[in-house]
Amino acid sequence: MKKHIVLLPGDGIGTEVMEAAKEVLTTIADEFNHSFSYEVHDIGGVAIDFHGTPLPKQTVEACNNADAVLLGAVGGPKWDQLPSHLRPEKGLLGIRKALDLFANLRPVKSFDHLLHASPLKEELVKGSDLLIVRELTGGLYFGTPSERQQNGQSVVDTLFYTRQEIERIVDKAFQCAQTRRKHLTSVDKANVLESSKLWREIVEEKKQQYPEVTVEHLLVDAAAMKLITNPTQFDVIVTENMFGDILSDEASVLTGSLGMLPSASLREDGVGLYEPVHGSAPDIAGQGKANPIAMILSSAMMLRHSFGLDEEARLIEETVESILNAGFHTADLNMKSGQQIGTVEMTQLIVESI
Amino acid sequence: MKKHIVLLPGDGIGTEVMEAAKEVLTTIADEFNHSFSYEVHDIGGVAIDFHGTPLPKQTVEACNNADAVLLGAVGGPKWDQLPSHLRPEKGLLGIRKALDLFANLRPVKSFDHLLHASPLKEELVKGSDLLIVRELTGGLYFGTPSERQQNGQSVVDTLFYTRQEIERIVDKAFQCAQTRRKHLTSVDKANVLESSKLWREIVEEKKQQYPEVTVEHLLVDAAAMKLITNPTQFDVIVTENMFGDILSDEASVLTGSLGMLPSASLREDGVGLYEPVHGSAPDIAGQGKANPIAMILSSAMMLRHSFGLDEEARLIEETVESILNAGFHTADLNMKSGQQIGTVEMTQLIVESI
């Protein structure tokens, strides 16, 4: 299989973990006789430095012509004081919208070896394996008006969705549930918001088409509680953009393995952008300490979701798990025993095991 | 002191815990020579049954003429299928707006004796003592338009705030911080929302007036993480209505004592509505098992915030803590040892200790 991949290392540890993912992909290509070509572009702070904008036109164009995009991380204190249209995060929001990446997939899976690092009691979180499907290009993030009014005496943001935008994310979530434990939790605030009422109606309509999936509706406040008190009850969670932002970050700390979590942001035709959930970690950038696993697992998601290479994806995932089980870990995981190694060694171990 | 209190028992265990709070208040009045008069009105499901609306006019009028309002809980499966304008929650939203209860105060405090019931590791949550100040009458909950558009092909909700609405809640939060550990965390999504940018500006302006309070800004997604990974870092958290709904429910489960948590919803002149954080618990209603402590602590908040009776409030709070320390508890607390008692016995113990 021939595929063209755009790499956006971004800022901080982004470049280090991107290097790791590329090595793993090269190994996979060799093993399975695929041909992956790469093109590197700027986004975020580094793009501000070199091009005066967090999302240069050539970056968007390159992504548009690629089969998939890998993103490291954006942001850092260096750019924190810039005016908001020049902030690294704008690059992230811009690329999502430009590529129409409407579906953000965030799997959260507990690793038995890392449970001691979880803030939750181990017996509660053990066995958690959930997927948050977040709508990523609508809602409060992009609705208009979003502005000051009455001479700065008031302000408005707009939560807007078309029926079609809700339908496609709900479809995506049902499809994900079908490949997993076949349970879908739709999260909304239907006792207050009109948008949530339509959301709930659409979930009810759609469930006829996926009879093997069981559906539950949960209010967002209740969901925020149950993620903590009973995380194993969830399989797939689907929700709108703002709720998804909050709940997926909440979920990301449950298992104690934030440095391990990948994500995918998908367009309808399968083109996608894949990035770790963690940030650019400026405090440890350039020290060779960063955990490359979230980025490597993000590239496994790319193989599965954009290229349909399920076997290859699974091989990466199983290799990562076996290396953790053998006691190897990076500094962030804060393990009591086993052997602590750096970014390069971890990558080498994974590459060799593959 | 002479005060007139409206009691809105509502549904489910609401009537049982209201009875308990009234007994405690009567004891306090006797001890301290106050005169409290009471008037009972309907809200929620019971109001739908008797008056055909979750918020009858006479209820609003009575509340408007009272010095404070105590609310039990609203809702239950009986009314779940009604059209949305006839749902018990509408009574809650209606009374907040009718009385202009803009400031929702939700203290979350860990009780050492209940930490085994916390989903978090005990060493992490021990010592947590935070207060969420949630804006309660603006934002997405009340902005217009909030409707279907384009023949049902799209839908919109509106997050609207006036500068004055933000100023008064921020002031309230600073004032709360001054009486506590003098640290304020303002939660917003200023990297995306215009309303959050204005919010952040106003917090920055206001902090000049409260020089002894240290201020930190936190994005809502980061706040959802830190509440779990480091709850003891917070003192007062201030945020807008929707974020506050999610974060305060998230925070309510951290300490394992949801059945203990009170809340206050205040108007600028100090009139307030006080209610437990827990719901109407239809599954245990009428069985004498309900934990009355959240309602009793809510009435302590009333004494403090609406009547300025700090000593009386503190007496109730200390009495509750001493009874828990002595090992007495209701069924919800799921204690390993000590003595399990019912609503009436728990109330009796508190009344006698006072």
Ligand SMILES: CC(C)[C@H](C(=O)O)[C@@H](O)C(=O)O
């Ligand atoms: C950086 C920010 C705009 C972004 C978001 O809110 O979507 C981030 O929090 C995320 O979840 O990817």
Ligand SMILES: CC(C)[C@H](C(=O)O)[C@@H](O)C(=O)O
């Ligand atoms: C019942 C509901 C409308 C309400 C809210 O969202 O405000 C509740 O969740 C609360 O927090 O008091």
